[in-house]
């Protein structure tokens with residue numbers, strides 16, 4: 324009987340594996356179709372200047388309007404997209420959409436439009452040989468000035484092969500676009516790469532801000548990183564501000580740009596435009 328049970332358990336395990344594989348293949352093909360079927364959505368989250376509270380920039384964040392599961396956050400499909408290489412196509416879509424949307428907004432209503440938009444680039448994308456041409460194409464077809472586009476890369480990506488990456492980024496910067504280090508401080512990286520890699524923007528990760536108000540040591544750390552960025556001549560954006568207290572502390576530290584739920588959640592561009600057009604009732 325014990326032997327039979329073992330066998331049953333194995334069969335169950337095998338069935339489960341089989342199911343998981345099928346569900347993965349199903350997800351994969353549905354995600355592949357999502358791009359062509361127009362199921363991707365771009366949300367924009369404001370980047371706000373301190374202390375005047377004005378929206379100066381925006382970050383483009385992808386969503387998937389999945390007919391089976393509703394609106395999905397990137398955490399639930401980006402990993403699969405990265406494994407399968409589909410991320411390159413997704414990033415391209417977001418890039419075009421971001422350039423097109425912001426250019427249109429700047430033309431329609433320069434007073435409320437963000438001065439820049441940032442898009443996230445995956446590791447796979449940085450390795451695509453015609454990346455620079457793609458970016459140039461997105462800029463020329465949309466008409467968005469290059470200085471209004473920021474490309475966000477995480478430090479883990481930047482650390483891969485510093486010489487190759489530095490050359491790649493220099494090529495991109497020659498177009499006039501800006502490069503941001505995203506999630507700064509979360510990778511196991513040395514600071515040495517800041518010397519070799521050409522960047523314009525430092526985005527301090529949310530994890531530095533969570534729990535900051537009750538922790539003097541953490542405040543000193545955040546303060547030091549902000550000053551470091553400023554001394555290197557970088558634009559520093561602090562991510563993940565959820566409370567007024569955090570904003571007040573950052574303001575005292577001389578932080579100039581913030582992003583977070585306290586300032587505004589990611590929403591469709593139309594919604595953000597309506598919010599900006601309304602008489603100031605912001606945070």
Ligand code: C2E
Pocket residue numbers: 368383384385396397398401410413414417443444445475505506529562563564565582583584585589
């Ligand atoms: P990220 O680039 O660091 O984007 C910031 C993430 O933090 C977003 O999550 C945003 O909604 C969230 N966030 C902003 N403020 C707050 C806050 O105050 N509190 C909290 N708890 N969260 C906040 P989202 O949209 O789920 O995106 C997660 C990650 O997925 C992004 O992190 C980025 O790495 C990736 N991602 C998003 N869109 C794209 C894309 O188009 N291409 C690629 N390659 N990756 C993307």
Ligand code: MG
Pocket residue numbers: 382442443475505
């Ligand atoms: Mg980002």
Ligand code: MG
Pocket residue numbers: 505506526528562
């Ligand atoms: Mg980030």
Ligand code: MG
Pocket residue numbers: 506
């Ligand atoms: Mg992140």
